[in-house]
Amino acid sequence: xxxxxxxxxxxxxxxxxxTVAFILGLVIAGALIAAVRIGMxxxxxxxxxxxxxxxxxxxxxxxxxxxxxxxxxxxxxxxxGGTPRLxxxxxxxxxxRRGDDQSRRRWMPGSSGSFGGGGPGHV
Numbered sequence: 001x002x003x004x005x006x007x008x009x010x011x012x013x014x015x016x017x018x019t020v021a022f023i024l025g026l027v028i029a030g031a032l033i034a035a036v037r038i039g040m041x042x043x044x045x046x047x048x049x050x051x052x053x054x055x056x057x058x059x060x061x062x063x064x065x066x067x068x069x070x071x072x073x074x075x076x077x078x079x080x081g082g083t084p085r086l087x088x089x090x091x092x093x094x095x096x097r098r099g100d101d102q103s104r105r106r107w108m109p110g111s112s113g114s115f116g117g118g119g120p121g122h123v
Contacts, residue, residue: 069098069102070099070103070104071097071099072098072100074097
């Protein structure tokens with residue numbers, strides 16, 4: 001190619017750039033329109049939104065409140081002189097008894113509450 005050809009291509013590149021940008025804009029706009037139509041079809045196939053009467057309601061007795069209680073673990077019997085040991089399937093869920101002391105455990109005064117926190121620890 002000669003220098004004249006390069007000059008001709010350089011001069012006409014403005015028109016080519018505008019045409020390419022216009023075509024790309026049309027392609028992007030068409031893709032967006034197609035995406036909206038596909039989304040509308042998907043929404044039409046979905047089930048209807050629940051009505052107000054389908055929503056859960058409070059029971060007639062009122063709101064149910066949280067209940068806290070301290071549970072005690074069941075002691076595992078020790079193996080006394082030759083009796084067979086307990087197998088895991090012979091144990092039941094731990095913590096099944098209500099504790100006698102129902103007061104909440106609190107931090108001890110003077111303890112830092114963390115390992116390496118610099119406090120004197122449990123005194």
